[in-house]
Amino acid sequence: MYEAFKLLGAVLGFTPYNFNPASIFMGDTGSMLLGFLCATLIIMMGEERTKWLLAATVVFALPILAYPSVAAAFMLYRASVLRKVAELRLQGA
Numbered sequence: 001m002y003e004a005f006k007l008l009g010a011v012l013g014f015t016p017y018n019f020n021p022a023s024i025f026m027g028d029t030g031s032m033l034l035g036f037l038c039a040t041l042i043i044m045m046g047e048e049r050t051k052w053l054l055a056a057t058v059v060f061a062l063p064i065l066a067y068p069s070v071a072a073a074f075m076l077y078r079a080s081v082l083r084k085v086a087e088l089r090l091q092g093a
Contacts, residue, residue, distance in 0.1 A: 003037075003041060003044070004041050004045075004059075007034075007037055007038075007041070011034070014026065035064075038060050038064065041060065042057065042060050042061060
């Protein structure tokens, strides 16, 4: 469990430097290591106790799997709003 807090601290310490304008960028190796550590923590928590598997699934797996769907929905919404604005500008409103 301490590994999860260490990972959380590292990610939270990195996050402010990654906002616009970003001064530090996470590369392919860093993101693959982060994904590997999250998967390893899920497996370790599931082996320790069954109740930890549910907690690990909710904390790690569901947000990771839900992110692409939420990002796609936000992108579609933003595109529809931009399209409506462009149509209104073309009509002269």
